[in-house]
Amino acid sequence: MSNIIEYLEKLKEETDNYLKEILSHEITPILLGEAVRYAMFGGGKRIRAILAITICRLLQGKDENIFPFAGAIECIHCYSLVHDDLPAMDNDDYRRGRLSTHKKFGEAMGILTGDALLTHAFWILAAKTKAKDVVAPLVENLAWLAGIGGMVAGQSADILQERKAPWEDLLGKEKSTQDLLAYIHNNKTAALICCACKAGAIAAYAKPEEILKVAEYGIKIGLAFQIEDDILDVTGSQEKMGKKVGKDQASGKLTYPMVYGLEKAKEKAETLVKEAYQAISFIPDNVILQDIANFIVHRDY
């Protein structure tokens, strides 16, 4: 496991350096810029950026065509955390062991910081991607899977489910708890991870069938990631996670361990990772992608 940890650390640093340049004092307004940097540099793993960069490199794509996307998707991920933490949403005062953005800068600034990051993601992508012909497909991929075709749709269902919205408002007809859980997991978390993987392939001008395979890898490890998140909320330590554990049960969130039990959840995550390996077997030297998938289900933070 030590090699993969080193690899992840190295790519996290590359991503952070890129983001620090992009979000420097010179190009952000004073107080908003401070809040934006606070939200962005709170110690995230940058797993989405790392996946995009790794896949692009494996497929012989150029860094100059994927780093802007890598920065952009981390802006999207961070905005979603800032908005999630708001009182009207999950109401979290802490995130990764620090005050959440709205606790630090006030609730209005929490909303606006999220809006700024979400908008700026697309600026980075359009302004900084070197090959202009990949901008449209990269923006389309990101805006769909981060929005009504993915993350925001999943978030809505998650929040409304927690608040006991009528079932038909969430999926539209008679569906099982399992269906709703799958819908929420697929959209809330896996969609954006899938988006990162797809982008790596798009930026490398991969063939359509290769993009599909990479997307399959993404959705599988994305689901495994969320299941592991659910598991860690039951079994994890507050110290390592940097946030309260046991929150899901307290708030009535629909989680994998809740619906299937802890053992079945662990089995499911392992199965997903194996299926993910299969999907990217067409890529030579794909061992790093196996390691990342493996890391995702064996992490303890």
Next chain:
Amino acid sequence: MSNIIEYLEKLKEETDNYLKEILSHEITPILLGEAVRYAMFGGGKRIRAILAITICRLLQGKDENIFPFAGAIECIHCYSLVHDDLPAMDNDDYRRGRLSTHKKFGEAMGILTGDALLTHAFWILAAKTKAKDVVAPLVENLAWLAGIGGMVAGQSADILQERKAPWEDLLGKEKSTQDLLAYIHNNKTAALICCACKAGAIAAYAKPEEILKVAEYGIKIGLAFQIEDDILDVTGSQEKMGKKVGKDQASGKLTYPMVYGLEKAKEKAETLVKEAYQAISFIPDNVILQDIANFIVHRDY
């Protein structure tokens, strides 16, 4: 004035029809889609879309390259209203005579509906613009002027000023009230109107110097628009506006009439409109752009 009203009505209808197709039931998740449509179809004037389309047509650009942008910028405008109305922001229960989105669907859905619209704007732009080579400049233009290079920056300063944030946190050094007012107006409102005008020129493959001229027109009428908004908050009727008047003064917002007085505000708006005429004098048959500018300072809603 009747011709221009007719023209605006016709283009508003064209924009609405386009948006109804783009935001149809088929491609939006159930409850989120309902909230998105509620937020989008509340009787706005669509002035940003109309400016973009009008300028593109005057410069011989194609509808297929500007309608997606027109839809996108209206999504951006509407998301900003939804987030503005939130309790932590302006705390408005009503908007254009109806319940605001968060009052209708709950606060969490207010946040998520705004996020969905903001994200989806970029999807529309990337997926639906016919000429793919204008996507990158259109996205760059929109993301900058709707984000930290414009609207969100202006919003932050506006909200923080209202809440008496220390002056240096807003502009960074010793600046006058007039400077701060100009900063807020330029960014909060004029930036997005300028963005709409620029996009019309970009989509029509206008020359750089033409784009600059059109941007100048946009910033001037954008400022005039906001000054008129400030004036209407003092002199307008609640019935016609569909929202409370006199709110700015009550909340301590920095407005043009407050800083310069009502008469000077009216004069300033008229001057801006005349300067705006000048900027677009290079466009043949530009009378419609003069009429729109004129409408902006003489509207009563």
